[in-house]
Amino acid sequence: MRIWLAIAFLLLSVGGSSAAIDAVNVYEPRKFGHFLGDTLERRVEVITSGNTELFTAALPRPGALTYWLDLISIDHSEREENGRRIYDITLKYQIFYSALEAKQLDIPSFPLRFKHPNSVAPDGTAPSEPSDASQPGNYTATVPALRLVISPLRDIVLDDLMPEKTGDISDVMRPDAVPQEINLVPRERLLWVSAGALAASVILLLWHYAIWPFARRAKRPFTQADRQIRSLQSAGAGDAPYRDSLLILHRAFDQSAGRRVFAADVPEFVAQHQRFSSLLPSLKSFFESSQLYFFSDDRRAAEDRFPISDLARLAADLAREERSAA
Amino acid sequence: MNRPTLDRPDTDDNIGPLDLDDWRSCALDFEREIAKAVVGQARAIRLLTIAVFARGHVLLEGDVGVGKTTLLRAVARALGGAYERIEGTIDLMPSDMIYYTFLNEDGKPRVEPGPVLRHGSDLSVFFFNEINRARPQVHSLLLRLMAERSITAFNQEHVFPYLLVFADRNRIEREETFELPAAARDRFLMEVAIATPTDEKSRRELVFATKFHDVDTLIASLKDGVLDYRRLNTLADVIQNTIIVSSALERYVLDLWKAIREPASAGIQIANVDITRLIAGGSSPRGMSYLIRAARVSAWLSGRDMVVPEDIRDIFHECMAHRIFLTPVYELRREEIVRSLIADVFAKVPAP
Numbered sequence: 122m123r124i125w126l127a128i129a130f131l132l133l134s135v136g137g138s139s140a141a142i143d144a145v146n147v148y149e150p151r152k153f154g155h156f157l158g159d160t161l162e163r164r165v166e167v168i169t170s171g172n173t174e175l176f177t178a179a180l181p182r183p184g185a186l187t188y189w190l191d192l193i194s195i196d197h198s199e200r201e202e203n204g205r206r207i208y209d210i211t212l213k214y215q216i217f218y219s220a221l222e223a224k225q226l227d228i229p230s231f232p233l234r235f236k237h238p239n240s241v242a243p244d245g246t247a248p249s250e251p252s253d254a255s256q257p258g259n260y261t262a263t264v265p266a267l268r269l270v271i272s273p274l275r276d277i278v279l280d281d282l283m284p285e286k287t288g289d290i291s292d293v294m295r296p297d298a299v300p301q302e303i304n305l306v307p308r309e310r311l312l313w314v315s316a317g318a319l320a321a322s323v324i325l326l327l328w329h330y331a332i333w334p335f336a337r338r339a340k341r342p343f344t345q346a347d348r349q350i351r352s353l354q355s356a357g358a359g360d361a362p363y364r365d366s367l368l369i370l371h372r373a374f375d376q377s378a379g380r381r382v383f384a385a386d387v388p389e390f391v392a393q394h395q396r397f398s399s400l401l402p403s404l405k406s407f408f409e410s411s412q413l414y415f416f417s418d419d420r421r422a423a424e425d426r427f428p429i430s431d432l433a434r435l436a437a438d439l440a441r442e443e444r445s446a447a
Numbered sequence: 448m449n450r451p452t453l454d455r456p457d458t459d460d461n462i463g464p465l466d467l468d469d470w471r472s473c474a475l476d477f478e479r480e481i482a483k484a485v486v487g488q489a490r491a492i493r494l495l496t497i498a499v500f501a502r503g504h505v506l507l508e509g510d511v512g513v514g515k516t517t518l519l520r521a522v523a524r525a526l527g528g529a530y531e532r533i534e535g536t537i538d539l540m541p542s543d544m545i546y547y548t549f550l551n552e553d554g555k556p557r558v559e560p561g562p563v564l565r566h567g568s569d570l571s572v573f574f575f576n577e578i579n580r581a582r583p584q585v586h587s588l589l590l591r592l593m594a595e596r597s598i599t600a601f602n603q604e605h606v607f608p609y610l611l612v613f614a615d616r617n618r619i620e621r622e623e624t625f626e627l628p629a630a631a632r633d634r635f636l637m638e639v640a641i642a643t644p645t646d647e648k649s650r651r652e653l654v655f656a657t658k659f660h661d662v663d664t665l666i667a668s669l670k671d672g673v674l675d676y677r678r679l680n681t682l683a684d685v686i687q688n689t690i691i692v693s694s695a696l697e698r699y700v701l702d703l704w705k706a707i708r709e710p711a712s713a714g715i716q717i718a719n720v721d722i723t724r725l726i727a728g729g730s731s732p733r734g735m736s737y738l739i740r741a742a743r744v745s746a747w748l749s750g751r752d753m754v755v756p757e758d759i760r761d762i763f764h765e766c767m768a769h770r771i772f773l774t775p776v777y778e779l780r781r782e783e784i785v786r787s788l789i790a791d792v793f794a795k796v797p798a799p
Contacts, residue, residue: 381794
């Protein structure tokens with residue numbers, strides 16, 4: 122609810138010039154019922170004729186005006202209506218006066234300065250000086266003081282206003298708003314998805330580092346060789362069971378040493394794999410007869426010196442030592 | 448300078464049956480005799496012995512003053528044939544090896560045979576010192592001498608049936624040297640690296656024993672002609688025809704050859720090397736046949752009548768490393784790369 126006042130000021134006019142301030146309308150807020158923290162808005166409408174221009178640099182700046190009043194914002198605009206230029210100036214205040222009892226306070230009046238561009242330009246002197254108003258080309262409109270009644274924030278006596286209420290605070294206050302229920306379903310779904318992703322990455326990581334479930338069982342080349350040689354024997358004579366058995370055992374040695382093992386490497390191999398040291402004599406005769414078999418023409422002699430039964434026994438012994446060491 | 452042994456009957460009426468076992472003990476005597484003069488080089492002596500019995504030429508490589516020349520003089524002395532040496536210099540011309548000219552005491556010009564021709568067909572060891580200081584023209588003459596054991600001079604062909612060429616190359620300097628062409632290197636059976644002995648005993652002996660101070664006396668103290676160099680060609684043929692190379696070993700050597708030529712296909716891996724681009728060429732068929740030739744001798748020296756993979760592995764680096772040609776990017780790291788290449792090939796290629 123706003124009241125408005127129309128205050129017309131007669132202004133000094135420069136002879137011969139058509140420029141003038143025709144009217145100043147001030148739309149004021151209510152004058153009472155203000156509390157600490159309230160904001161209030163004043164609108165000033167200045168109707169001008171001719172080429173009168175608002176001197177915007179002279180407008181008050183937003184900020185604290187006094188200890189109890191802040192100017193929050195000030196806006197101005199201009200429009201044309203019926204060949205007249207109308208300036209709208211909106212001022213927003215906030216009250217910071219903590220009143221203990223109802224009190225009247227004044228917002229003082231202040232001037233609005235205008236200029237006429239066709240006449241002499243405003244000089245550098247401050248436009249707020251009253252003497253400027255009498256100079257040619259300058260016009261001033263005054264926004265009048267506003268007297269406000271500011272009320273204290275106090276308990277109210279309920280008896281008269283709301284006889285049905287007790288003095289209890291819970292009775293006076295409006296009931297608490299019912300809290301809005303947050304939908305948990307998407308978050309639960311996200312939790313399950315990320316738990317699944319975590320489990321998958323843990324499994325991948327274990328696989329990458331070859332930890333427990335993915336740790337390959339220690340290779341047992343001799344156990345495998347033993348198994349292959351036994352199955353070779355039980356399957357009956359192949360093309361060359363002796364040759365195949367020799368090759369199987371050679372590959373087992375290669376795999377165990379990580380490189381190719383020749384007869385000359387046997388002492389070194391045994392030195393590196395101490396658990397086979399008890400088998401050294403038969404290892405040596407194995408390699409010797411393998412040499413005979415593969416690299417001389419005397420295959421029969423090789424088979425006589427180290428028959429296939431000895432070979433199978435050696436493979437079994439090697440496999441046993443390998444398992445007992447593991 | 449050694450002279451051919453004169454007090455020995457001519458070879459033609461000395462052809463008896465060749466007993467490989469007797470000859471083997473002779474070969475071991477030969478090694479022992481050389482070892483008296485050259486300390487701490489057991490492996491080099493064994494390799495030279497293999498080369499002597501495989502009738503192959505050897506290129507020695509090593510630092511200065513490690514005993515390359517002494518080793519070769521000892522070998523020549525124990526072989527008993529004539530020994531000649533020539534120093535490779537930048538102004539050495541092929542003709543300098545064949546003849547030299549001078550004015551005699553009557554003031555008349557004379558032409559005398561040079562180091563290669565001086566001993567006629569008795570020349571058993573020709574030692575070319577600092578071969579990489581000689582020019583390519585000299586290298587090409589040497590190539591012919593090595594490949595055909597003959598040269599043409601004074602309008603006639605001179606044949607050296609017992610000739611072994613030993614060359615040495617100093618690997619400290621590179622200034623004013625001519626790198627041996629690949630063809631020349633390929634004609635050497637082995638390239639043997641001679642290093643300073645590392646064991647304390649050999650070092651102490653080399654430095655403090657007075658007998659090593661005078662090389663001439665040292666060489667003269669060796670027994671002359673432990674082997675009869677004139678019978679070695681026949682013996683080499685007998686060895687090559689007697690020692691067995693089985694089909695399994697043939698397969699193995701062919702696999703090795705393939706792995707060296709195409710290391711990527713054999714799964715060879717060397718740190719910081721793009722294995723598919725490593726090999727530019729080399730490991731010639733001649734090289735592989737030389738390898739088998741040397742492996743047979745190695746087996747014979749070990750008292751076996753068959754070649755086993757160990758024989759191949761033992762001499763592979765000396766016989767093959769200088770025949771492997773790397774792409775230029777890797778040539779500077781050659782020594783290290785070739786060593787790991789060969790080691791990995793032997794670790795990966797299965798035998799039998």
